[in-house]
Amino acid sequence: MIHLHRRQLLTWGAALAAMPYAKAQSDTVKIGLILPMTGQQASTGRQIEAAVKLWQAQHGTKAGGKTVEVILKDDAAVPDTTRRLAQELVVNDKVAVLAGFGITPCAMATAPIATQSKTPMVVMAAATSAITQASPFIVRTSFTLPQATVGLADWAAKNGIKKAVSLVADYGPGFDAEKYFDSQFRLDGGQMLDKLRTPLRSPDFAPVLQKVRDLHPDALFVFLPSGQGAQFMKQFGERGLDKAGIRLIATGDVTDDDQLNDMGDVALGVITSHHYSAAHPSAANKQFVAAFEKANKFRPNFMAVGGYDGMRVIYTALNATKGKGGQALLDAMKGQLFESPRGPVLIDAQTRDIVQDIYIRKVERVNGQLWNVEFDTLKAVKDPGKTK
16 A cells, blocks of 8 residues: 655645635646557556547537536556656646546556545556555446456356466566466366466566476466566567467456557457457447547557446546546446446446456457457446455
8 A cells, every 4th residue: 555644634735625616617628648658568558548549529518508628648657657646636736537547556546646646546557456455536447357267267167178377477466367267277177286376577487487388287377467468478488388288368457459459460369358359340330449549540459448448438427427527537437337338337326346248258360450350248247356
């Protein structure tokens, strides 16, 4: 948990005291969008920024009778920077909403600020289960790792995979993925041979992949944050694991739509579970992908849909409150039900977390490009981290 120094809180509290009047008088409502536009998670920032711009291009810059201004800040996925930027956005810019948050530590660093200032905080990317419990003002439009993992573990155990090794990034979402894959896989009769972790920053996968090859499981289960998949797939192929008969199964972060076409044949046949694929066959998604690609010249990924739906949740709430912020705006975000490019979505009124379909997919080549092609659907999945 991130704690602010007492002197900071006192100074900041005085600044907050004058905020409601200033917000009420404005014809503009501001969204503070904090994203990693540089650094290792820059692809996340690029995708969400593009989605936010697309939403406003399609739906305008008015909501609740006010002009919606998005203020973008780059935190480079550094939690101390995120916290400082969030504080400045709340105190100086008087934003009505904080949004973005590329990785879990950045979201957790901001939670106390959202709570004290009563500013709704829309998490568009970060995926550790516990995030929404860090502040009563947090709403999530991305996903959670337990959500994306349990169905895949169940699928693996029922499709000839008896022995597995897990490999996850060494931070919150990785711990969630490891825990929930392990528990469900063993519940279904599978055996875990080992649980391996790699650093969040600048990982070298070669040593752990060699260990996996020596263990020779039926399958390797992997979670890595968005942006690391291409490097991992390259080393998976270089180490010959695909030729050694070790199946690769993963959360959809690994076969990220943003990088999938650069991975080559080594990705073919990889089974993943996730809440969004650019190949999702609904009419709403086809329209979304076409508009996104026309505007950006690159394919949207799961981060983009988290940003796009985050803007929908904010706009809908602003329209309901006629531009009012604070608790009223938060309450208007709760319980929203809508058709997303990913499928049906509910913002659970009790947990403020997302309920959505999870898809089991296989990487296939279609019309010369690689896609995550869905072949099974788990309907209306709540976060298992909050249901046990």
